[in-house]
Amino acid sequence: MTVYLDWNATTPPLDEVLEVMQHVARECWANPASVHAWGRRARHEVEKARACVGERVGADPRDVVFTSGGTEANNLALRSAFSSQTGMLVTSRLEHPSVTRVAEALEREGRAKIHWLRVTPEGSLDLDELQQVLANSQVRLVTVQAVNHETGVVLPVQEVLRLAHTRGVAVHVDAVQALGRVEEFGQGADTLCVASHKLRGPKGIGALVVSPQARTRGLELSALLLGGSQERGLRPGTLDPVAASGFGVAAGRSAGGPDRYAKLLPVHEAFERSLAALGLEVNGKGTRAPHVTNVWVRSWEGVELAAALDLEGVCVSSGSACSAGTSELSPVLSAMHGPERARQSIRISMGETTTWAEMELALEVLDRVLHRNNL
Ligand SMILES: Cc1ncc(COP(=O)(O)O)c(C=O)c1O
Numbered sequence: 001m002t003v004y005l006d007w008n009a010t011t012p013p014l015d016e017v018l019e020v021m022q023h024v025a026r027e028c029w030a031n032p033a034s035v036h037a038w039g040r041r042a043r044h045e046v047e048k049a050r051a052c053v054g055e056r057v058g059a060d061p062r063d064v065v066f067t068s069g070g071t072e073a074n075n076l077a078l079r080s081a082f083s084s085q086t087g088m089l090v091t092s093r094l095e096h097p098s099v100t101r102v103a104e105a106l107e108r109e110g111r112a113k114i115h116w117l118r119v120t121p122e123g124s125l126d127l128d129e130l131q132q133v134l135a136n137s138q139v140r141l142v143t144v145q146a147v148n149h150e151t152g153v154v155l156p157v158q159e160v161l162r163l164a165h166t167r168g169v170a171v172h173v174d175a176v177q178a179l180g181r182v183e184e185f186g187q188g189a190d191t192l193c194v195a196s197h198k199l200r201g202p203k204g205i206g207a208l209v210v211s212p213q214a215r216t217r218g219l220e221l222s223a224l225l226l227g228g229s230q231e232r233g234l235r236p237g238t239l240d241p242v243a244a245s246g247f248g249v250a251a252g253r254s255a256g257g258p259d260r261y262a263k264l265l266p267v268h269e270a271f272e273r274s275l276a277a278l279g280l281e282v283n284g285k286g287t288r289a290p291h292v293t294n295v296w297v298r299s300w301e302g303v304e305l306a307a308a309l310d311l312e313g314v315c316v317s318s319g320s321a322c323s324a325g326t327s328e329l330s331p332v333l334s335a336m337h338g339p340e341r342a343r344q345s346i347r348i349s350m351g352e353t354t355t356w357a358e359m360e361l362a363l364e365v366l367d368r369v370l371h372r373n374n375l
Pocket residue numbers: 008009068069070071072074096098145147148149174176177195196197206321322
């Protein structure tokens with residue numbers, strides 16, 4: 001038996017998602033931009049999906065721009081904010097590389113000055129510092145994630161939105177790890193990024209949702225690529241109706257996600273109590289999503305422990321998925337605790353179907369592998 005505990009990397013697609021995708025692949029496969037009957041059939045599926053995603057995040061479907069996933073949506077939001085005007089971008093090392101690397105590039109290109117907010121050892125942000133930075137009239141955009149991808153720490157997004165909007169500053173929220181898992185995913189953001197594959201939908205599709213208020217705070221989207229006029233010219237290229245249809249179904253079904261994830265709370269608590277009994281310490285404190293445990297394993301390199309657990313049928317990650325397979329240290333854990341602890345940590349992320357029996361098995365294997373190393 002294999003226990004999958006890497007839901008933050010990606011989630012297993014739902015049967016109903018696969019069913020609709022199979023139907024659309026057979027019957028509605030045409031180019032959704034074509035004006036003929038086949039095109040209209042494909043376009044109908046795309047627009048149905050757009051309506052589902054819009055409804056799920058409380059937006060008008062016209063404000064949903066489909067992208068290839070979270071990475072592209074973050075790139076599109078950040079690059080757009082600094083395409084015609086320079087200024088200051090406020091962010092932190094807690095963000096996914098699809099945010100931090102764009103910030104670094106914008107600075108290199110002379111388009112933005114970056115203010116890196118201090119990361120607390122708990123894995124959160126200092127709102128007093130944010131308030132002080134916002135007094136600087138150069139600040140053009142604050143970008144914050146709703147839930148951290150590595151620790152599951154829930155960031156104070158509503159507070160960030162309130163502080164920034166009071167100053168008339170726009171906020172981009174990366175809701176990739178939050179939507180469908182916790183209630184507050186960044187409602188009220190000027191731009192919001194979501195990814196289908198974290199919601200039990202297909203990979204290769206996500207969205208940037210743009211609020212009508214974004215323009216009043218000086219944000220105007222502009223395409224990253226040159227090409228056709230698909231997605232209102234903001235995302236040229238032929239859209240896949242098959243992926244879109246799966247995303248739409250997954251987004252709709254994710255409305256019940258926070259309740260399903262909340263049911264994991266006792267499992268999560270019991271699991272972490274057992275880890276403490278093994279002498280292991282969790283990374284990240286305060287409000288955390290009920291499905292992620294990032295744990296400091298001290299005597300082990302995280303990469304080696306993840307490989308040893310894999311051999312025993314337990315799939316976890318030693319850092320964010322994008323870094324898997326490389327020896328790059330987790331920037332999030334490094335910012336919280338320094339490089340050594342970052343190197344000695346693994347991420348265990350459950351999902352809505354995870355059972356206590358699976359967690360017991362994972363604990364048994366973890367205990368055995370750690371004990372074996374200490375002999
Ligand atoms: C917080 C966060 N943002 C963005 C992304 C990138 O999303 P995608 O894999 O769809 O490009 C991820 C992926 O793990 C993520 O965890």
